[in-house]
Amino acid sequence: MATKLTNESEIDGESATAAVVGASGFAGGELLRLLSGHPGFEIAAATSRSRAGRSVGAVHPNLRGTGLRFSDPVDLDPVDVLFAATPHGVTTDHIDEFREGADLVVDLSADFRLDTPETYDEWYDGHDRPELVGEAVYALPELHREELPGADLIAGGGCNATAAIVGLYPLAEAGFLDGARVVVDVKVGSSEGGAGGGVASSHPERSGVVRPYAPTGHRHEAEILQEIDAEFDLSFTAHAVDMVRGASATCHVFPADGGPVEARDCWRAYREAYDEEPFVRLQAGGRGVYRYPEPKAVAGTNIAEVGFETDGDRLVVFSAIDNVGKGSAGQAVHAANVALGYPETAGLDFPGLHPVGAP
Numbered sequence: 194m195a196t197k198l199t200n201e202s203e204i205d206g207e208s209a210t211a212a213v214v215g216a217s218g219f220a221g222g223e224l225l226r227l228l229s230g231h232p233g234f235e236i237a238a239a240t241s242r243s244r245a246g247r248s249v250g251a252v253h254p255n256l257r258g259t260g261l262r263f264s265d266p267v268d269l270d271p272v273d274v275l276f277a278a279t280p281h282g283v284t285t286d287h288i289d290e291f292r293e294g295a296d297l298v299v300d301l302s303a304d305f306r307l308d309t310p311e312t313y314d315e316w317y318d319g320h321d322r323p324e325l326v327g328e329a330v331y332a333l334p335e336l337h338r339e340e341l342p343g344a345d346l347i348a349g350g351g352c353n354a355t356a357a358i359v360g361l362y363p364l365a366e367a368g369f370l371d372g373a374r375v376v377v378d379v380k381v382g383s384s385e386g387g388a389g390g391g392v393a394s395s396h397p398e399r400s401g402v403v404r405p406y407a408p409t410g411h412r413h414e415a416e417i418l419q420e421i422d423a424e425f426d427l428s429f430t431a432h433a434v435d436m437v438r439g440a441s442a443t444c445h446v447f448p449a450d451g452g453p454v455e456a457r458d459c460w461r462a463y464r465e466a467y468d469e470e471p472f473v474r475l476q477a478g479g480r481g482v483y484r485y486p487e488p489k490a491v492a493g494t495n496i497a498e499v500g501f502e503t504d505g506d507r508l509v510v511f512s513a514i515d516n517v518g519k520g521s522a523g524q525a526v527h528a529a530n531v532a533l534g535y536p537e538t539a540g541l542d543f544p545g546l547h548p549v550g551a552p
């Protein structure tokens with residue numbers, strides 16, 4: 194059977210130097226894991242203010258043996274690519290020095306994801322550098338492949354938004370979302386809250402939960418509305434569930450004309466959008482235990498699984514990603530590959546694990 198993973202590992206020329214700012218966090222740790230196995234990057238710096246001087250393996254045990262050490266971000270030397278995996282606001286505060294010190298800045302936070310200062314006013318208490326808003330390319334290559342080559346500022350998407358966007362994008366392209374009502378329900382793992390996630394993410398409190406944590410007004414709605422090119426009515430709710438990695442989006446789509454949307458038309462829409470995509474696989478029905486998109490099946494990868502079922506006036510779309518993979522670090526490396534002209538799958542061309550416990 195054919196596979197879209199191509200094992201492209203040849204990079205012409207010298208490796209690019211990379212710095213990861215915020216390397217002691219979950220997204221930063223995943224960046225280090227991906228970059229350390231990437232044929233086109235040499236990790237020049239992995240920063241943490243609180244752990245400067247300590248070995249990376251002391252924080253990320255999967256990276257023991259790499260020889261990497263944390264450094265203080267004030268000691269950053271110029272690099273080709275700077276990945277920022279820092280909390281909201283940090284990249285905005287440091288954007289001038291980041292851009293002076295790197296040809297390409299890939300920011301994983303929400304700082305430059307939205308296109309207009311007005312949207313930041315509406316969803317994020319404004320923006321401290323409104324003149325720069327709109328300069329970044331949103332990282333998802335499935336939507337922005339043409340704009341990424343040569344970009345100097347890339348904004349990684351939110352993990353919940355990414356899960357919803359990969360599910361809804363083909364329907365918008367096929368015209369099924371115009372005038373539709375769309376209800377998105379995302380279940381997400383605890384690593385979404387970061388290494389300093391606080392009591393809500395502590396093991397005793399998180400274990401066993403299916404906890405609505407953003408029933409209304411989640412900020413990722415802004416990204417979904419921005420990135421999906423259709424006029425539709427969106428309702429969004431997120432639940433914290435008992436996973437470490439993973440985001441699973443269920444999108445209930447009620448078309449404007451009352452439907453039904455035929456399954457064959459949906460298949461056509463998804464195939465047209467994703468047949469050539471190396472990191473999206475369609476998973477709908479079939480046999481076995483895992484018949485629909487499943488976070489466990491993509492844990493540790495940059496793969497998004499997408500599937501759907503039709504149900505009269507409702508179309509239900511499922512998508513699954515790893516929130517620190519396709520939902521942040523994987524997406525960032527994929528976008529950087531496209532920006533630098535590397536093979537798209539470089540450093541990312543591996544499947545997930547099976548069997549595996551709760552990821």
Ligand SMILES: NC(=O)c1ccc[n+]([C@@H]2O[C@H](COP(=O)([O-])OP(=O)(O)OC[C@H]3O[C@@H](n4cnc5c(N)ncnc54)[C@H](OP(=O)(O)O)[C@@H]3O)[C@@H](O)[C@H]2O)c1
Nearest residue numbers: 215217218219220241242243278279302385387388516521
């Ligand atoms: N976790 C996810 O699933 C996910 C998904 C998509 C996007 N993101 C985004 O990615 C970013 C990082 O998320 P995370 O979950 O990895 O967070 P995290 O685990 O809390 O890590 C944050 C990192 O930033 C560093 N940091 C904090 N304040 C800093 C500052 N002022 N200057 C320099 N470094 C600073 C921290 O180390 P020191 O304090 O030691 O410097 C740490 O290494 C966030 O913006 C988040 O929204 C995360």
